[in-house]
Amino acid sequence: MKNMTQEPRNILSQHKVSITNPRIIVLDTLLDFGNPITIEELQSKLKGKVAKSTLYRVLNDLKKINILNEFTSPDNAVVVELILEEDSHHHHLFCSDCGEVIDVELSDEFEMMLVKEMEKVQKELNFEIKDHRVEMFGLCTDECSNCE
Amino acid sequence: MKNMTQEPRNILSQHKVSITNPRIIVLDTLLDFGNPITIEELQSKLKGKVAKSTLYRVLNDLKKINILNEFTSPDNAVVVELILEEDSHHHHLFCSDCGEVIDVELSDEFEMMLVKEMEKVQKELNFEIKDHRVEMFGLCTDECSNCE
DNA sequence: ACAATAAATGAGAATAAGTCTCATTTATTT
DNA sequence: AAATAAATGAGACTTATTCTCATTTATTGT
Numbered sequence: 001m002k003n004m005t006q007e008p009r010n011i012l013s014q015h016k017v018s019i020t021n022p023r024i025i026v027l028d029t030l031l032d033f034g035n036p037i038t039i040e041e042l043q044s045k046l047k048g049k050v051a052k053s054t055l056y057r058v059l060n061d062l063k064k065i066n067i068l069n070e071f072t073s074p075d076n077a078v079v080v081e082l083i084l085e086e087d088s089h090h091h092h093l094f095c096s097d098c099g100e101v102i103d104v105e106l107s108d109e110f111e112m113m114l115v116k117e118m119e120k121v122q123k124e125l126n127f128e129i130k131d132h133r134v135e136m137f138g139l140c141t142d143e144c145s146n147c148e
Numbered sequence: 149m150k151n152m153t154q155e156p157r158n159i160l161s162q163h164k165v166s167i168t169n170p171r172i173i174v175l176d177t178l179l180d181f182g183n184p185i186t187i188e189e190l191q192s193k194l195k196g197k198v199a200k201s202t203l204y205r206v207l208n209d210l211k212k213i214n215i216l217n218e219f220t221s222p223d224n225a226v227v228v229e230l231i232l233e234e235d236s237h238h239h240h241l242f243c244s245d246c247g248e249v250i251d252v253e254l255s256d257e258f259e260m261m262l263v264k265e266m267e268k269v270q271k272e273l274n275f276e277i278k279d280h281r282v283e284m285f286g287l288c289t290d291e292c293s294n295c296e
Numbered sequence: 297a298c299a300a301t302a303a304a305t306g307a308g309a310a311t312a313a314g315t316c317t318c319a320t321t322t323a324t325t326t
Numbered sequence: 327a328a329a330t331a332a333a334t335g336a337g338a339c340t341t342a343t344t345c346t347c348a349t350t351t352a353t354t355g356t
Contacts, residue, residue, distance in 0.1 A: 018352055039342085051306045056343060057302095078342085093275060099199040102273065106265050113261055117254050118284060125250065127241060128317060129286040136266060138277040166323055168333060187313085199335045204314060206333095226313085 006031065006084055010096040016064040022050045026058045036081040036092065038073070062097070073099060074137055091134040100140060153211055156234055163213040170198045175230070178233045184229040184240065184249035186221070221247060239282040248288060265276065 008027035011066060012019045029045050030037065039059075048054060058122035069081045073094055079101055089111065093102040118129045153286060156175035160167045175271035177193050178185065187207075196204060217229045221242055227249055237259065241250040266277045 018303070020352070022305070040165065051308095051345075052306055052342095053307075058276075061304095070224075072224060076218075076220060076226065078224065093273065093277070095275070096278070102275070104273075105270055107268075110261055112267050113258055114282075117258050120255075121192070121241065121252055121284065123287075125241070125252075127243070127250070127286055127288050129241070129284050130244070131285045133283045133285075134262070135281045135283070136269065136277050137279045138270075138275055140273070140275050166332070182302070199337095200313095201315075201336080202334055209333095272330070 011067065015067065017061060017065060022054045023058050023061065026055065026062075030080070030082045035103070036071075036079045037047055038099070039078045039080065041079065071133070071135075073101065075099070091136070093136045093138070095140040096137055097139050102140070104136065106134065159215065163215065165209060165213060170202045171209070173197055174203065174210075178230045180226070180249050183251070184219075184227045186247070187226045187228065190228065219281070221249065223247070239284070241284045241286070243288040244285055245287050250288075252284065255280065 008024040009019055011027060012023055017023070024060070025046065026042075029042065031040075033045075043055060050058070059068060060069075063070060063084075067072065067083050069083050071079055071081075071092070073079055074096060077099070081101075088105060090103045090105045093104045094100075095102075096128060114132060114134075121127065122129050156172040156179070157167055159175060160171055165171070173194065176192075177190065181193075191203060193198065198206070207216060207218075211218060211228075215231050217231050219227055219229075219240070221227055222244060225247070229251075238251045238253045238255060241252045242248075243250075245249075262280060262282075266280060269275065270277050
């Protein structure tokens with residue numbers, strides 16, 4: 001899902017937040033990595049460039065303008081992922097061995113069925129469902145660059 | 149999914165772990181609550197009865213014998229839930245307002261389709277999928293005892 | 297382009313969740 | 327009931343995240 005068409009400066013100005021160095025650097029790093037990334041890994045990539053407190057602030061800023069998705073891996077590590085306009089709806093696959101997080105697109109057929117299920121749940125439980133998430137856990141095999 | 153048929157002592161002896169007071173108290177509390185619960189809330193229920201360090205140890209023990217499920221809420225709070233033998237496969241619904249976590253069963257039809265989707269993903273990505281989870285987010289309305 | 301104002305940053309202190317240590321207590325085994 | 331092994335409590339320690347505040351950087355109006 002790597003995407004080089006978007007520029008940090010454009011992203012920021014499109015969302016009407018001021019353009020600052022730390023924001024550009026964080027966005028650059030996320031765009032360059034192109035996959036969901038652990039805060040820990042992100043911190044190590046930014047060591048010496050962006051202060052720890054600033055990193056957390058920038059991540060919060062990005063969440064506020066809805067271009068950052070945050071979730072946790074099975075071992076409770078926080079993972080973030082940029083939401084780019086041309087990204088399609090997708091879910092995540094976690095390797096329990098190396099910790100890698102992989103984007104997965106499921107079929108439209110499946111997504112439609114999930115929506116129907118959610119509608120049923122909404123009615124039964126009188127709950128207004130806004131969003132959903134499908135997570136899959138397992139082991140990446142020989143294709144994974146981390147585990148061998 | 150509240151279940152009163154299981155006794156802490158039986159659960160522990162069935163899993164060959166020694167029967168101790170803190171373990172009984174923690175299991176009792178989880179059985180009594182009968183729903184997924186935040187560590188924070190669990191701690192407050194056990195205040196003065198079980199030491200913090202012991203609580204975490206007991207929770208780890210229960211995870212080791214596979215009778216405790218752990219996951220995180222959308223705001224990254226850790227939530228635990230007892231896995232009882234007669235519980236059926238289910239998913240979770242999170243209220244963004246009051247933080248309540250509700251068990252949801254989805255149709256067999258849907259689950260079968262999800263399994264098919266996972267098989268596709270397994271082949272495509274050469275990933276061995278062991279487990280999955282469907283999470284839904286939204287707002288509970290007038291039925292919820294917490295929000296009004 | 298420049299001054300004034302508002303917002304963002306860095307560095308480290310503060311807080312909070314979870315783990316670890318170790319002396320004491322409680323279970324289990326014989 | 328004694329010996330051995332395991333579990334506990336209390337609090338120290340570690341690590342992730344938030345907060346504070348003095349300084350720097352961006353934005354706005356002229």
